Amino acid sequence: MARIGYARVSHSSQDHATQEARLRAAGCEIVCAEKASGKSREGRDELARIMQFLRAGDEIVCVRLDRLGRSTRDLLNIVHDLQEKGAGLTVLEPSFSTRDAAGSILLTVLAMVSEAERNFLLERQRAGIEAAKKAGVYQGRKPSVPVGTVREMHAAGHGPSAIAKALGISRMSVHRALQRV
Numbered sequence: 522m523a524r525i526g527y528a529r530v531s532h533s534s535q536d537h538a539t540q541e542a543r544l545r546a547a548g549c550e551i552v553c554a555e556k557a558s559g560k561s562r563e564g565r566d567e568l569a570r571i572m573q574f575l576r577a578g579d580e581i582v583c584v585r586l587d588r589l590g591r592s593t594r595d596l597l598n599i600v601h602d603l604q605e606k607g608a609g610l611t612v613l614e615p616s617f618s619t620r621d622a623a624g625s626i627l628l629t630v631l632a633m634v635s636e637a638e639r640n641f642l643l644e645r646q647r648a649g650i651e652a653a654k655k656a657g658v659y660q661g662r663k664p665s666v667p668v669g670t671v672r673e674m675h676a677a678g679h680g681p682s683a684i685a686k687a688l689g690i691s692r693m694s695v696h697r698a699l700q701r702v
Contacts, residue, residue: 522578522579522580523550523551523576523579523580524547524548524549524550524551524579524580524582524611525549525550525551525552525553525571525575525579525580525581525582526540526541526544526545526547526549526551526552526553526581526582526583527544527552527553527554527567527568527571527581527582527583527588527589528540528541528544528552528553528554528555528583528584528588529554529555529556529557529559529565529567529568529583529588529589530556531556531557531558531559532556533556535556537554537555537556540554540583540584540588541554543584543613544582544583544584544613547582547611547613548582549582553567553568553570553571554567555567555568558591559587559588559589559590559591559592559639560590560591560592560639561590561592561595562590562595562598562599568589568599572599572602572603575603575606575608576606576607576608577606577607577608578607578608579606579608579609580608580609580610580611580618581603581608581609581610581611582610582611582612582613583610583611583612583613584612584613584614585612585613585614586612586628586631586632586635587635587638589610589612590632590635591635591636591638591639592632592636593629593632593633593635593636596628596632596635597628597629597632600619600625600628603619604619610628612628612631615627615631664698664701666688666690666694666695666697666698667688667698668698668701670688671684671688671695671698671699672698672699674687674688675695675699681695681696681699
């Protein structure tokens with residue numbers, strides 16, 4: 522029986538070292554960590570790898586349930602897949618395991634809370650952006666493409682493919698830069 526730790530942070534500027542240390546202290550021989558959104562299983566290669574190699578009796582351990590996922594449906598599907606393989610899930614905070622009935626109930630409740638928390642966060646973010654737009658403060662993300670350079674090169678007769686190649690960007694980025702007001 523292997524205890525496999527899973528640590529996740531949402532943003533590349535965040536660090537999962539604290540989670541990794543707690544998972545090792547909890548007896549995880551293997552700790553897999555990634556920087557990816559928890560809203561779905563897509564793009565989470567470490568989680569996919571763990572799920573692929575799990576055997577009966579193995580256990581995934583995570584610090585908090587929201588580190589495993591933020592969608593109720595995804596979390597329940599992950600646990601279902603674990604159970605199909607004869608594996609389990611242990612969460613350190615609050616402490617529970619899906620290997621007992623109470624843990625399964627707690628999983629469902631906490632999964633719904635985690636998803637609701639994410640939805641509240643997105644609502645607050647949208648409200649903040651709208652307020653900033655009305656105040657004239659929010660301009661959106663700064664372009665990652667040098668719009669002025671793209672326009673100068675286009676005016677000099679260069680085509681979208683040549684501009685994209687010269688600047689190391691996609692042709693779609695060139696077209697967006699040319700359409701920008």
